[in-house]
Amino acid sequence: xxxxxxxxxxxxxxxxxxxxxxxxxxxxxxxxxxTLNIAIDNLCKNEFDYYRELExxxxxxxxxxxxxxxxxxPDLDTWRNNFKGIRYVxxxxxxxxxxxxxxxxxxxxxxxxISDTKATSVNEFKWEDRSQYEYAKGYExxxxxxxxxxxxxxxxxxxxxxxxxxxxLKNEPMFDQKLEFELHLIKLDCDDSWVEQxxxxxxxxxxxxxxxxxxxxxxxxxxxRARWNASKQ
Numbered sequence: 001x002x003x004x005x006x007x008x009x010x011x012x013x014x015x016x017x018x019x020x021x022x023x024x025x026x027x028x029x030x031x032x033x034x035t036l037n038i039a040i041d042n043l044c045k046n047e048f049d050y051y052r053e054l055e056x057x058x059x060x061x062x063x064x065x066x067x068x069x070x071x072x073x074p075d076l077d078t079w080r081n082n083f084k085g086i087r088y089v090x091x092x093x094x095x096x097x098x099x100x101x102x103x104x105x106x107x108x109x110x111x112x113x114i115s116d117t118k119a120t121s122v123n124e125f126k127w128e129d130r131s132q133y134e135y136a137k138g139y140e141x142x143x144x145x146x147x148x149x150x151x152x153x154x155x156x157x158x159x160x161x162x163x164x165x166x167x168x169l170k171n172e173p174m175f176d177q178k179l180e181f182e183l184h185l186i187k188l189d190c191d192d193s194w195v196e197q198x199x200x201x202x203x204x205x206x207x208x209x210x211x212x213x214x215x216x217x218x219x220x221x222x223x224x225r226a227r228w229n230a231s232k233q
Contacts, residue, residue: 006099121168
C-alpha cells in the first residue's frame, strides 16, 4: 500500500522527476523550519477553536456574510495533525492518500467548508495580482484535494473554499515586540474533479520504471542543471 501525501501529489504536478526522487529514492532538498508561519497557524486555530466551543460564527464570517460556524468533530485534532491528517485508502489501486487541514466550517445545511491559513508580508496585498502565480494555483489545488478527501470520507462538502490570509505590516513606525497583520479572506470556487485521476497517475508512475525528464519550471532541477553546467567549465 503506497502512502502518499497531498504535498506529494502537488510535487507530482510541479515536477515528476522530483516526485520520483522523493518517493522512490528518498532524495529531496532539506525543508526549512517556517516557525513564524507555524506560530500564525496555531494562533489562528486557537482563535477558531474559541468560537468552535461557543458554537458561534467567527466575526469574519459575519463580516463576509458566511452562514457557518467552525465544525466540531471528534477527529478534528487528527485531521489537523501533520503526521496523520484526514486519509482515504483505495484498496483497488493500492494507495493511502491524505493531508492535514487547517480548519473546516459547517453551514446550517450540513455542508462543510474547507479553509486554509496563509501568511505573507507585502506593502499592498492584492489577491487578483497574486492568483496568477503557480504557488497561488497550488493553494487552490490544496483545498480541492482536501475537499476530495472529505467527500471520500462521506461528508457533504461545499464547492467554495477559503484562504485566510494574514499580511504582516512591515512598515509600522514602532515594532514594540508586536507584529501587526491585515486579515484577508479569499473565496475560491473549487473543482476537485481532477484529483482522483492525478493520484492514480502519480501512483502508476511510482509503479513503473520510468524516470521522468526534469521540468523546465522546477527550481530544484534548474539549479542542479546550472550547477552541473558551471562545474564542467
